[in-house]
Amino acid sequence: MSRLDPSLIRHLAIFQSLDDDALRAILAEASPRRVPKGTAMFEHGAEAHEFFLVLDGRLKVVKITPDGEQVLIRFVIPGEVCGMAVAIGKNTYPATALAATESLALAWPSAQWPKLCEKAPALAANAMQAFGQRLQEAHSRIAELSTEEVQRRVAHALLRLAGQAGTKVENGVLIDFPVTRQDLAEMTGTTLHTVSRIMSVWEASGLIEGGRQRLLLCDPHKLLVAAEGRASGD
Amino acid sequence: MSRLDPSLIRHLAIFQSLDDDALRAILAEASPRRVPKGTAMFEHGAEAHEFFLVLDGRLKVVKITPDGEQVLIRFVIPGEVCGMAVAIGKNTYPATALAATESLALAWPSAQWPKLCEKAPALAANAMQAFGQRLQEAHSRIAELSTEEVQRRVAHALLRLAGQAGTKVENGVLIDFPVTRQDLAEMTGTTLHTVSRIMSVWEASGLIEGGRQRLLLCDPHKLLVAAEGRASGD
Known part of the structure; x- marks a missing residue:
């Protein structure tokens, strides 16, 4: 039985079309996580034991190049998932997420991802749409960096x-x-x-x-x- | 009953873990498409009636900037899907795919995507991994363009x-x-x-x-x- 209430996530786009039973099943495995400003929710190269859903605040996803230069990949806003290494078949985080302002997230064990998708098939479809949007955004940035x-x-x-x-x-x-x-x-x-x-x-x-x-x-x-x-x- | 044999796609990574029945169900709605060198399989902004799986050849995915400059997003190789606007919630293609060499693809009506995912749940997971890999690749290019x-x-x-x-x-x-x-x-x-x-x-x-x-x-x-x-x- 989950201690977290469906109202916590019901309004989020990624959970649209899920009913309260599905939301409860999803929340049963989640634990809340406070991320103080300036600290990392996860770090590039670390084992990806968990994935996250941001409920409040803002995080910066950054990559550090081999030369030590930092590149800001994107800001993560409430309602977005991140640290989804497991969904893309990776064991380690491909980037670092730093709290730009104090943030609150839910964390799930990465091993739960396939089970969550079974319990709530819309979750996988919604996550894919989110990935697709990020991919389009990344391609726009590539075009901008290349030509503008x-x-x-x-x-x-x-x-x-x-x-x-x-x-x-x-x-x-x-x-x-x-x-x-x-x-x-x-x-x-x-x-x-x-x-x-x-x-x-x-x-x-x-x-x-x-x-x-x-x-x-x-x-x-x-x-x-x-x-x-x-x-x-x- | 499909006229296309599972052997056409059984070896592809995106269909790993699917059995022949699942593959037949997927192929039942597919039609083969030959794309002569230099022609477009789909064009940026056109209605995304179909999505594609490349079986042979090579395609270039390009974006044209508002100033008319062309940016090469990636090459598509056999075994990769493309034109997946539907999976990311879009009605039009976000880029153009040009055959760099004569290519062969399978085409599915976009409306079939949710049904295919139901018939073969591993398809969605595999497609998501593919998206995730492209996203990582895009982020690497952003870092390279920004710093190198x-x-x-x-x-x-x-x-x-x-x-x-x-x-x-x-x-x-x-x-x-x-x-x-x-x-x-x-x-x-x-x-x-x-x-x-x-x-x-x-x-x-x-x-x-x-x-x-x-x-x-x-x-x-x-x-x-x-x-x-x-x-x-x-």
Whole structure:
């Protein structure tokens, strides 16, 4: 009998079409996990004993290159699974997940994955859709890194973040968790210096408003237009 | 009753653990498709009426950017599925698949995907593993594009191709389908000119042997070492 209530996960897209019995069966094997800001939920290369569903907070998935450079693969938002090494036939985590802000997740033993999929066949289909969306996103980033100037890449990274995790507010779209300029540099294959220069120009022209814990896109459409232009390209 | 025999697909990794009855059920809805060299099996933006399993040949999956630049996402080799828009919840193809050499595929109506997964639950799990591997590969390319000099990116693209689709032969690893220098440029975010310069150096030093229809990596280890060096970086 699970101590966790279906209301914890019922609203999440990945569990759509599952009834409460299926949700209870899924939760029976789960344990909650608090991840303090700045700490790792799992680390690249470690044995993938568990997989996770994020309930609250934000995590950064990063890869460290052989040369020690950090690349930011994506942010994980509530409702998303991560650390799914088992689902893709791997025994170790292919990346590191760091809490960008204090986060709460559910953890399942990796060995439970096939059983969970049997109990709730929609889970596998939903997980596959999530993988597919990430794959499309990754291909878009490959195309951007391959063909776009840095200014456009930064704009596209901001617009993608806004689309995934932004909230519409009166004066724009709010990304209400810490996205640093270093994060943006690691997402777009450029330097902190270059991102800072670009963001300063956009701040001065009222396209964005920065802050330590939040980022406001005041006019996403103008940001896209500005990015498509090549005036201050690099 | 299917006219296609299970022996057509029994050996493929994606169907491992399926018995002949399951394979027959899967084949019952399939139709064979010949794709002449240079033609498209499906096109970006078109309605995704079908998904495909490649039986023979090689296809290039490409994206065209809004500026009209072509980016090569990956090569599809026999045993791989593609055009799986339906599995990731999309109605249109997110990319174009072009036959790099004459290819043979099986096509299924997209609407059959959920039914096929019911008939053969291992199919969904195997497809998910395939997606996961592509995702890992895409993340590696993002890291390479973000942090590596062009010479290393070209070497990594060649080594990845060799790992996916190469054959060990007496004098190295053979990639026995046409991979043009333009393809390599589109895979690594650089120009034809730069790829040609790099490949000429490697040919002159005996690391690779080129040809119109084939590419031989004479010494993959030395190629990696050469790529890790920065002597002729760009």
